[in-house]
Amino acid sequence: MQAITAGLVLSEVDCQSVSGATLTVAPGEVVGLSGASGAGKTRLLRAVADLDAHGGNIRLDGCDQQSAPAHAWRRRVTLLPAEAAWWYPRVGDHFPEAPAATDLQALNLPPDLPQWPVTRLSSGERQRAALLRALAHGPDALLLDEPTANLDAATTLRVEAWLLRRIRADALPTLWVAHDLAQIARVASRHLRVRDGRLEVVA
Numbered sequence: 001m002q003a004i005t006a007g008l009v010l011s012e013v014d015c016q017s018v019s020g021a022t023l024t025v026a027p028g029e030v031v032g033l034s035g036a037s038g039a040g041k042t043r044l045l046r047a048v049a050d051l052d053a054h055g056g057n058i059r060l061d062g063c064d065q066q067s068a069p070a071h072a073w074r075r076r077v078t079l080l081p082a083e084a085a086w087w088y089p090r091v092g093d094h095f096p097e098a099p100a101a102t103d104l105q106a107l108n109l110p111p112d113l114p115q116w117p118v119t120r121l122s123s124g125e126r127q128r129a130a131l132l133r134a135l136a137h138g139p140d141a142l143l144l145d146e147p148t149a150n151l152d153a154a155t156t157l158r159v160e161a162w163l164l165r166r167i168r169a170d171a172l173p174t175l176w177v178a179h180d181l182a183q184i185a186r187v188a189s190r191h192l193r194v195r196d197g198r199l200e201v202v203a
């Protein structure tokens with residue numbers, strides 16, 4: 001059998017809360033990940049991003065995580081945590097170049113957002129700005145931890161549409177954690193659940 005070389009491939013990954021996680025996410029595919037609070041979803045994403053110690057094998061487009069320097073892997077495999085950190089005072093200083101007006105508009109963010117101090121951002125604005133920032137750095141795979149948790153229903157749908165366009169255009173294999181199962185049904189081609197320390201197929 002020919003080895004799969006494209007996409008994000010997890011083989012028997014063991015981390016703090018999950019054992020034997022095996023999964024392939026194709027380029028441009030979204031796999032939804034659900035599970036009870038504390039089940040281990042974030043821990044699994046952190047292992048895939050090489051932020052936590054773990055066992056097993058993780059590859060991206062044939063490149064083995066263990067053979068890549070951690071900082072290089074994390075630049076390619078971007079984890080968007082539920083609460084992203086901001087380290088410069090101004091929003092725009094976190095972007096390699098000014099965000100496109102069309103992206104700001106698609107995310108219902110103001111055109112002068114780059115000039116805003118980070119402290120001015122509401123939690124929902126902060127979450128959308130973090131998404132924009134994550135994509136601005138040109139990742140090769142995305143790990144999204146409840147990316148719309150702070151958003152109202154209408155904005156959630158806007159963000160989902162924008163994210164799906166970007167994921168497909170850039171062929172990003174994506175793991176998308178959500179508690180909202182209706183969201184997983186909307187955005188993901190497959191749905192997996194973390195339960196009792198294992199990854200199980202829901203749909």
Ligand SMILES: Nc1ncnc2c1ncn2[C@@H]1O[C@H](COP(=O)(O)OP(=O)(O)OP(=O)(O)O)[C@@H](O)[C@H]1O
Nearest residue numbers: 016017035036037038039040041042043044179194
């Ligand atoms: N640094 C840590 N040291 C020890 N245990 C931890 C650490 N961080 C998280 N845990 C524990 O690991 C388990 C899984 O946590 P995780 O954050 O992955 O859950 P989750 O499924 O993402 O939950 P939620 O839906 O509430 O965000 C929890 O019981 C949590 O308390």
